[in-house]
Amino acid sequence: MLSEQSAAIVRATLPAVGASLAEITERFYAGLFAAHPELLRDLFNRGNQAAGTQRQALAGSIAAFATHLLDHPEQRPDVLLGRIAHKHAALGVTAEQYGTVHEHLFAAIADVLGEAVTPEVAAAWDEVYWLMANALVALEKRLYEERGGGGWREWEVVARVEETADVATFRLRPADGRPAPGFRAGQYVSVQVELADGARQIRQYSLCAAPGSPVRRISVKRVRGGSAPDGEVSNHLHARVRAGDRLRLSAPYGDLVLGDTDTDTGTGRPDTGTPLLLASAGIGVTPMVAMLGELADTGHQGPVLVVHGDRSPAEHALRADHEAYAKKLAHASVHFWYETDADADEESHRTGLVDLTGIAVPRGTRAYLCGPLPFMRAVRAQLIEKGVAPADIHYEVFGPDLWLAQEG
Structure with missing residues (x-):
């Protein structure tokens, strides 16, 4: 929880900081990699850096965390923190590296905002940073311990x-x-x-x-x-x-798992009667196939909607597994959309993009999404229109998580 004094300063300066985050994160990474080229060589994804997507994701997470501290001071944003902690642990991020990041991030803030960064403003945002960093260090320490220290x-x-x-x-x-x-x-x-x-x-x-x-x-x-x-x-x-x-x-990580999930550890299993929807597009099929396999192995009895979108049946990776696992479930229905070459004789095939308009979604459905961000946003909106609670819609982003960065 932010101190009362810092909360007032962060609230007053958040618009200015938020408007400058793109430039701040660009300068941050430039300074970080100039001082520590080994981080770009052996830790950070060079493709994401070249495309600028990692900068967008960092800016989005900082803004989201600060906003949450102001709007919900009594709550910790565990979903946001848990997702980041799993990504960091999968990379082998260490507690010491947060000090390095702090040094270069605050140098970039001072460089971009200049005289606006008074000692009081710096102290308030320093508090925001360490609240977030210390929470992540604790979560990542727990993840490493549960996996016997992690490692390669x-x-x-x-x-x-x-x-x-x-x-x-x-x-x-x-x-x-x-x-x-x-x-x-x-x-x-x-x-x-x-x-x-x-x-x-x-x-x-x-x-x-x-x-x-x-x-x-x-x-x-x-x-x-x-x-x-x-x-x-x-x-x-x-x-x-x-x-x-x-x-x-590395050891396995990730918080997109079936059931009532503990954000830190990914524990719990779905009730065998819970209605589920597993929606994917393109290579986002991979975690969904694993989930279907688990549901088939555990004898899930609730309804399962299997939704997938792809360019064509020939480009639908793991399609045989996708279909075979679904057939093992007592109450599964399969709905595949293809932009081209959909088989008119296959009841499960449709032409075009994924559209849930004519599909009944049972009350109490828990939904799991994986695929390109526009696909997941569209499916999420359709599910909310059908009465699925936002808290019951879970997603996985391959690469930097731009969901928060593109809000609004």
């Missing part, structure tokens, strides 16, 4: 399957022969690869097999086009990694 392990690729022209699935097992760590359907792992220039870049990929499977699976979509370094890890995996090769993986 080598995994052997036991098989590679070409799902579509641009999606390959890698089946993995621990190279050291020790048991694989447990995970929840919907979670992801970080994959670290060494590129030609020596950089050790990291990307997250959802685990797309049910938790009970002895072999882990990740499905990687090749990112084509754009300016380097966009897609440098996905292209490396597609071009160079085959059965018998090894990959460095």
Whole structure:
């Protein structure tokens, strides 16, 4: 909770700080990487930095956290903090790095806002920063402890399957022969690869097999086009990694899991009668396939709406698994939309973009979304119109979370 004095100052200066956050975060990253080039080489996603999306996500999270402190001083924004903590833990972020970030972030604030940053203003925003940073450090410490300290392990690729022209699935097992760590359907792992220039870049990929499977699976979509370094890890995996090769993986993380979720740990399971909706688009299918597998394995009895949008059936990765798991559920209905080549003879196929207008959504439905941000925003709006509570709509963003950054 912010002190009364700091709250008044943050409220008065939030419009000015918010309006300058884009410039502040740009200068912050420039200063950070000039002083610590190893962070850009081995920790931060160079593609996101080149595109500017990481700056947008940082600005959005700072603004959202400060606004929450002012509007709900008695509550901690656990959903926001939990999502960030899982992302940070998957990257191996350390408590010490928050001091480094503080140094360069506040230098950027002073540089951009100049004389407006009085000692009182600096102290108030310093309080905001450390409230957020200390909360994240505590959450990440708990996540690391629950996973035995986290850390990287080598995994052997036991098989590679070409799902579509641009999606390959890698089946993995621990190279050291020790048991694989447990995970929840919907979670992801970080994959670290060494590129030609020596950089050790990291990307997250959802685990797309049910938790009970002895072999882990990740499905990687090749990112084509754009300016380097966009897609440098996905292209490396597609071009160079085959059965018998090894990959460095983190422990599993992620808060998009089925059930009444503890934000810190991702515990809990859905009641077997809870109505569910699993909506995905493109490669966002990966966590949904894992969730369907878990529901099939646990004998979920409630209604399950399976919704997916893609360019065509041929580009629908994991479609056979998507359909097979749904068929194992007692009360599942499948609705696939394709922009082209939808099969008119398939009852589940529709042409166009995902549109829930004619689909009945049961009262009390819990919804899980994964896919491009415009898709998730559209589906969320349709679900709210149908009476689904906003608190029951959960989502996963691949890459920087721009949901908050693009609010309004």
